Amino acid sequence: xxxxxxxxxxxxxxxxSSDERSPRQDGIRSGVNRRAFLxxxxxxxxxxATQALLPKLHAESPSVPEDPTKVPGAPPSFYGQRSAFEQxxxxxxxxxxxxxxxxxxxxxxxxxxxxERHHNGVPLIDPARHRLLIHGLVERPMFFTMDELKRFPAVxxxxxxxxxxxxxxxxxxxxxxxxxxxxxxxxTSEWTGVLLAIVxxxxxxxxxxxxxxxxxxxxxxxxxxIPLAPALEEALLxxxxxxxxxxxxxxxxxxxxIPGWEGNVCIKWLRRLKLGKAPFMSREETSHYTDLMPNGxxxxxxxxxxAKSVITSPSGGQQIRPGFVEIRGLAxxxxxxxxxxxxxxxxxxxxxxxxxxxxxxxxxxxxxxxPWRWDGRExxxxxxxxDETGYVQPSRQALVExxxxxxxxHYNAIQSWKISRDGAVHNVHV
Amino acid sequence: MFTSRPFWLxxxxxxSLGMVCTWASWASRESSTGYHLGSPATEAEIxxxxxxxxxxxxxxxxGRGTVQEGRQIFAQKCAECHGQTGVEGPMDRLVGxxxxxxxxxxxxxxGSYWPYATTLYDxxxxxxxxxxPQSLTPDEVYxxxxxxxxxxxxxxxDAVMDARTLPAVRMxxxxxxxxxxxxxxxx
Numbered sequence: 001x002x003x004x005x006x007x008x009x010x011x012x013x014x015x016x017s018s019d020e021r022s023p024r025q026d027g028i029r030s031g032v033n034r035r036a037f038l039x040x041x042x043x044x045x046x047x048x049a050t051q052a053l054l055p056k057l058h059a060e061s062p063s064v065p066e067d068p069t070k071v072p073g074a075p076p077s078f079y080g081q082r083s084a085f086e087q088x089x090x091x092x093x094x095x096x097x098x099x100x101x102x103x104x105x106x107x108x109x110x111x112x113x114x115x116e117r118h119h120n121g122v123p124l125i126d127p128a129r130h131r132l133l134i135h136g137l138v139e140r141p142m143f144f145t146m147d148e149l150k151r152f153p154a155v156x157x158x159x160x161x162x163x164x165x166x167x168x169x170x171x172x173x174x175x176x177x178x179x180x181x182x183x184x185x186x187x188t189s190e191w192t193g194v195l196l197a198i199v200x201x202x203x204x205x206x207x208x209x210x211x212x213x214x215x216x217x218x219x220x221x222x223x224x225x226i227p228l229a230p231a232l233e234e235a236l237l238x239x240x241x242x243x244x245x246x247x248x249x250x251x252x253x254x255x256x257x258i259p260g261w262e263g264n265v266c267i268k269w270l271r272r273l274k275l276g277k278a279p280f281m282s283r284e285e286t287s288h289y290t291d292l293m294p295n296g297x298x299x300x301x302x303x304x305x306x307a308k309s310v311i312t313s314p315s316g317g318q319q320i321r322p323g324f325v326e327i328r329g330l331a332x333x334x335x336x337x338x339x340x341x342x343x344x345x346x347x348x349x350x351x352x353x354x355x356x357x358x359x360x361x362x363x364x365x366x367x368x369x370x371p372w373r374w375d376g377r378e379x380x381x382x383x384x385x386x387d388e389t390g391y392v393q394p395s396r397q398a399l400v401e402x403x404x405x406x407x408x409x410h411y412n413a414i415q416s417w418k419i420s421r422d423g424a425v426h427n428v429h430v
Numbered sequence: 431m432f433t434s435r436p437f438w439l440x441x442x443x444x445x446s447l448g449m450v451c452t453w454a455s456w457a458s459r460e461s462s463t464g465y466h467l468g469s470p471a472t473e474a475e476i477x478x479x480x481x482x483x484x485x486x487x488x489x490x491x492x493g494r495g496t497v498q499e500g501r502q503i504f505a506q507k508c509a510e511c512h513g514q515t516g517v518e519g520p521m522d523r524l525v526g527x528x529x530x531x532x533x534x535x536x537x538x539x540x541g542s543y544w545p546y547a548t549t550l551y552d553x554x555x556x557x558x559x560x561x562x563p564q565s566l567t568p569d570e571v572y573x574x575x576x577x578x579x580x581x582x583x584x585x586x587x588d589a590v591m592d593a594r595t596l597p598a599v600r601m602x603x604x605x606x607x608x609x610x611x612x613x614x615x616x617x
């Protein structure tokens with residue numbers, strides 16, 4: 001199963017707090033019992049309850065003036081921080097952390113809340129000493145320093161990265177309690193770097209080069225084989241995220257980005273690219289990140305993340321009140337642009353088009369919204385998206401019919417949130 | 431005194447042509463040899479980083495390992511996480527599970543799932559032991575690989591693993607992988 005190096009932590013970790021609640025401005029409260037989750041998706045992905053160990057901020061802790069117009073405010077600072085009243089945080093374990101999708105707005109994920117998945121910790125790397133080696137089937141094997149990589153023509157693009165194990169807990173039963181737990185292994189950033197194709201042209205690719213090994217400078221020397229032709233179209237060697245240098249947990253100082261592909265091929269702390277004639281068959285593309293089918297065969301090199309959406313508000317763990325509720329969510333496709341999102345407020349009997357926030361970008365989060373009036377009756381909310389290839393997000397039943405329940409990766413079925421009569425929202429399978 | 435018009439035309443034309451040629455050569459230099467960034471990597475520098483092993487065995491270093499040596503090294507350096515026989519955990523189970531891939535609860539191990547024996551060498555060398563990656567010698571890696579293959583019933587107890595024998599090991603699930611057939615699900 002997925003990295004069991006975490007199990008020890010899961011056993012030794014502290015118990016989660018069951019009453020972590022934060023106020024929300026739209027009348028929706030978030031109350032999460034994380035304990036059940038930790039036995040499900042989180043255990044699968046190695047998440048533990050370190051949440052409880054994090055310093056907890058309370059609204060009372062800052063000295064809040066009665067009237068902020070009557071006292072001078074704080075001076076400027078060298079590096080800004082969010083308001084002490086804001087508490088959205090990742091659900092963090094020893095080798096992964098989940099983005100709190102239900103607490104975020106728009107399409108960009110703050111770098112501090114970008115999900116993490118690493119295979120033996122976050123390395124500490126001095127950018128002045130970091131080099132990228134490119135070798136194998138090239139005319140001129142070369143090293144590049146970070147300064148040199150930054151001198152190449154730069155390009156920025158906004159794109160999501162999704163772990164292929166995102167929603168892995170949902171194959172068998174509705175395990176995640178919140179959108180963070182069911183879908184939080186995805187985030188979107190503006191990434192800046194140089195196109196891989198430009199750098200490879202500098203070295204001269206040999207005509208028989210068809211695959212590329214990418215390797216990280218972490219303690220797992222994380223390694224994936226990538227087919228060269230599709231990678232040359234869009235792959236970026238990134239050094240910046242949302243305007244500043246990459247965060248350490250996102251690969252500082254250099255990571256690969258292949259927009260739309262499963263996150264683990266976007267090798268972080270990138271130090272080596274080797275061109276070859278065939279896949280290198282590393283552990284991370286044979287024993288892991290392969291999808292076991294009911295007939296006992298396993299699919300290999302399943303790169304693109306297919307179209308998927310989730311309603312982030314109202315979502316699991318939240319509480320709604322009768323009256324106007326704006327249904328909000330995120331949709332994305334690793335195959336291109338999202339062309340349509342439909343919302344059902346009656347458990348899939350009828351569907352209506354949601355509004356898409358512009359700009360709608362290829363291989364990027366797309367924010368959708370749908371105005372709704374809750375009449376206080378029990379119901380089920382769902383969203384389903386389509387992309388420019390004509391692909392439509394499938395139901396869980398359709399997905400499981402083809403792939404069974406043991407493939408772990410690439411789960412992209414329609415998510416169902418049940419609204420109880422008391423306004424509580426729960427994850428269900430329909 | 432008077433120079434003929436064709437002469438001047440030739441001079442001006444020559445200078446213009448020269449400028450165009452110079453510009454053209456700059457331009458072509460820019461597009462053909464690029465940005466002049468990066469520094470050449472020597473063979474020794476590449477060798478120091480080039481740690482991957484292909485299924486063909488390319489990249490395997492000199493050295494050798496036996497099941498007996500592997501048993502001892504595993505007990506000292508691996509068993510704490512993977513169990514005394516590679517079954518008990520608490521981390522990834524490495525042994526057993528053959529014949530379970532079609533079942534409701536498949537057990538994916540080196541013996542039941544991994545398609546290439548060379549991947550074992552690659553992964554153990556680059557990433558294990560978890561708390562001290564890249565600390566094993568080539569002989570130690572070959573030995574741990576030998577022991578794991580033996581535990582899974584893939585090689586005999588007296589087998590020796592080296593750059594020649596390891597790529598020749600045929601894993602039980604060698605033909606168990608298929609390419610991505612998606613889109614595979616109707617809505």
